[in-house]
Amino acid sequence: MPDITYRPIGTIHSPFKEAEGTPIQSSASQVQGTIEVFPEFVGGLKDLGGFSHIILLYHFHRSRKPEMVARPFMDVESRGIFSIRAPSRPNSIGFSIVRLLKIEENILYVEGLDILDGTPLLDIKPYVPKFDSVKAERIGWLEDNVSKLDAARDDGRFG
Amino acid sequence: MPDITYRPIGTIHSPFKEAEGTPIQSSASQVQGTIEVFPEFVGGLKDLGGFSHIILLYHFHRSRKPEMVARPFMDVESRGIFSIRAPSRPNSIGFSIVRLLKIEENILYVEGLDILDGTPLLDIKPYVPKFDSVKAERIGWLEDNVSKLDAARDDGRFG
Numbered sequence: 475m476p477d478i479t480y481r482p483i484g485t486i487h488s489p490f491k492e493a494e495g496t497p498i499q500s501s502a503s504q505v506q507g508t509i510e511v512f513p514e515f516v517g518g519l520k521d522l523g524g525f526s527h528i529i530l531l532y533h534f535h536r537s538r539k540p541e542m543v544a545r546p547f548m549d550v551e552s553r554g555i556f557s558i559r560a561p562s563r564p565n566s567i568g569f570s571i572v573r574l575l576k577i578e579e580n581i582l583y584v585e586g587l588d589i590l591d592g593t594p595l596l597d598i599k600p601y602v603p604k605f606d607s608v609k610a611e612r613i614g615w616l617e618d619n620v621s622k623l624d625a626a627r628d629d630g631r632f633g
Numbered sequence: 634m635p636d637i638t639y640r641p642i643g644t645i646h647s648p649f650k651e652a653e654g655t656p657i658q659s660s661a662s663q664v665q666g667t668i669e670v671f672p673e674f675v676g677g678l679k680d681l682g683g684f685s686h687i688i689l690l691y692h693f694h695r696s697r698k699p700e701m702v703a704r705p706f707m708d709v710e711s712r713g714i715f716s717i718r719a720p721s722r723p724n725s726i727g728f729s730i731v732r733l734l735k736i737e738e739n740i741l742y743v744e745g746l747d748i749l750d751g752t753p754l755l756d757i758k759p760y761v762p763k764f765d766s767v768k769a770e771r772i773g774w775l776e777d778n779v780s781k782l783d784a785a786r787d788d789g790r791f792g
Contacts, residue, residue, distance in 0.1 A: 478638065478641065481723070482637065499763075516701075518702070519713050521716035525772055526769045533637045543677070564756070567755060569690070569728075571765065594637065600716050602718075603767070603772070608730050613759065
């Protein structure tokens with residue numbers, strides 16, 4: 475199966491210059507920042523301003539080489555890489571849902587950042603509860619650990 | 634900013650051989666299929682079986698060249714590509730939340746497929762409502778159209 479190559483459509487600007495201390499999920503962050511969309515893609519922002527929340531897909535550009543198991547921030551045991559949300563993954567694609575505050579030309583003002591400054595942006599999608607909000611009955615190893623979310627911060631272990 | 638290259642970690646097997654007739658969102662599908670994870674990544678599946686739902690990130694391998702505006706399946710007007718979920722995007726990354734039925738070695742049995750057979754898989758993440766379920770107040774052009782979801786099917790317009 476051939477490799478797949480993507481070209482960034484923009485850059486995420488945030489107050490987080492280093493992994494250490496960064497919130498580990500957007501749902502645990504009220505931090506604001508901006509998303510710069512490169513000029514050739516600005517036409518694609520039409521109609522996006524009507525959505526209160528957007529999905530960002532981006533490349534974890536600072537993450538280390540992945541291992542198949544790793545210790546997540548909210549547990550003391552190592553877990554399979556596909557059962558955790560760590561940035562060091564076989565394909566280091568990040569996924570965050572952020573509040574869209576406003577759009578001015580090619581700049582999106584957003585709230586809820588858990589993303590490092592300078593991160594390359596790959597895609598923007600509108601967040602739609604009917605598509606994206608699921609009542610999951612089981613959350614595996616997180617059942618006993620998800621309560622740690624608000625206090626958890628990146629400690630730099632993944633680069 | 635440099636291009637980013639990813640190597641597929643698996644293949645999605647579904648009953649949908651052509652785009653036409655495929656459900657347009659996983660939340661409108663009860664269709665079952667399997668995900669084949671390539672052997673070198675099987676170690677990463679540890680602990681995933683505890684989650685009822687998983688996020689799949691994949692490459693829309695059959696999508697046509699993107700335009701900055703396109704007419705979504707659920708509207709009669711053209712919309713900015715980042716305000717719709719069409720597969721023909723600047724970076725054609727797909728995002729689906731599916732129910733995980735069981736895992737047998739490197740095969741995941743899932744329900745809720747809206748994905749074409751043979752699609753290259755890029756990443757698997759656990760779905761966690763506390764991270765991923767958001768009460769979005771505004772859904773833009775979809776406010777008047779989201780009720781069409783269950784009846785909507787792909788008509789092949791994006792390849």
